[in-house]
Amino acid sequence: MNCKITGKKIKPFMSFGKMPIANGFLKKKDFKNEFFFEMEVGFSKEISLFQLNNHPNPKLMFNKNYPFFTGSSKVMVKHFANYAKWIKNNYFNHTKNLIEIGSNDGTFLKNFNSNKIKNIGFEPSKNVADIATKNGVKTINKFFNYKNVSKLKNLKNKTDIICAANAICHVPNLKDLIYGIDFLLNKNGVFIFEEPYLGSMFKKVSYDQIYDEHIFMFSGTAVKKIFDLFDMELIDLIKQPTHGGSMRYVVARKGQRDRSKSLSNILDEEKLNNLDNYKFCEQFKMNCENSRHRLKKLLKNFKKDGKKIAGYAATSKSTTVLNYCKIGTDIIDYICDTTDEKINKYSPGMHIPIAPIKHFRENVPDIAYLFAWNHKQEIFNKEKEFISKKGKWISHVDL
C-alpha cells in the first residue's frame, strides 16, 4: 500500500475484513452481484495520515442514487447555519465568492443566498445535486478535481473562500483536489473544512467512521503536514461536536495570515496521545478487537434471554459494525430509518431488512441498537415512548 500523498510504501496495520459499499442498500435480487473489497487501513509515518488501502471507485458511491441527504437531520441543518455564520463573522471581508466542495442538497450554501456573494457548490451525486438546484443553490454536478475546476477560468486565483464539510475525507486523489484549490484560491483566500476527527475516533473507539467513503481520517498534525507540502499552511483548528467529534481546519497560503493561538494547544494534545506516530495504531487495533468481542458477547446474551433486537438508523457507519462483527438477521430483526431510498431494501453485506420508523413504533423491540449514535439527542427526543415502554438503547460506543 502506498501513501496517497507521499507515494511512499506503508504497511496496513489492520483489516476489517471484506466490506460492501457502505451506502449500498440493495434489493434481494442484487444480493448475488454485491461488490466487496478488503478494508485495510494504514498510517503514513511521514505525514501521520490515517488512510484506507483499497477503496472502490468513487463513481460506485457518488452517483444518481446517493442515499444521504444533509437535510435529514435537524441538528445538522442547525450546525450548518452556525458554520455559515462563523464564516461570515470570521472570514467575510470584501468577500465576493465562495465555493463548497460536496454541497449535497444545498443545506449549507442556502445560508449564503441572502448575501450578495456568488456561491457555487460542486456535487457529484446527481439526485442530491438536483435537490440543491431546486432549492435555488447553484450546483455543478461534477467532482471537484483539477480537470473540472480549471474550466472556471474567471475564478482562477480570484476565489475568496473554499469550504467543505464531511467531503474532503471522501476524495482519494487528495493531491489533485489541493491543486484545484491552489488554482482557485486568491492570495489571501482560505480553505475551511470539517471532517470526523481521528482523535475522537480513537477516544471513542468509533471504528465505524471507517468505511469506503472515508478514505482518510484526519488529525491536525496530518493536515498541517499535508498542506506544508503544497506551500500552504494550517492556521486554525476548532473542535466540533458533529459526527461524534469532528475538527474544523482553516488553511491559507503560506505566510499570508496569522496562525490562531489554539492551534499549538491541539497539536500538542495530539502528540501527547501519540496521534502523530504509529504507537496509536497498535492501540487502536487492540481497542477495535476488544470492542467487537464485547459487543458480540452482549448481543449473544440478549438473544439467550429471548430479547428482540432492532437497529435504529441505517447509517453508512452501521455497515462497518455489522460486517466487521458479522451481525445478521439471527441477531437484529430489522433496522428502521427515515430515508425513503433505504426503506424496503436490505443492509449492505449482512442483508438486514430496512423498515420505516413507523415499523419500530408498531413493533417495539426490547433492545434498540443505535447506529446513529452521533444523533443520539435528536433521536432520544423523538423516541421517548421507547424508553417509557422499558426499551433499552445500546451501541458499541458509550451513549
Ligand code: TYD
Ligand atoms: P448519519 O450518522 O449522518 O449517517 P452516516 O453514518 O451515513 O454518515 O445518519 C444518517 C442516517 O440516519 C440516515 O439514514 C437517516 C438516519 N436517521 C434517522 O433514521 N432518524 C433520525 O432522527 C436521524 C437524525 C437520522
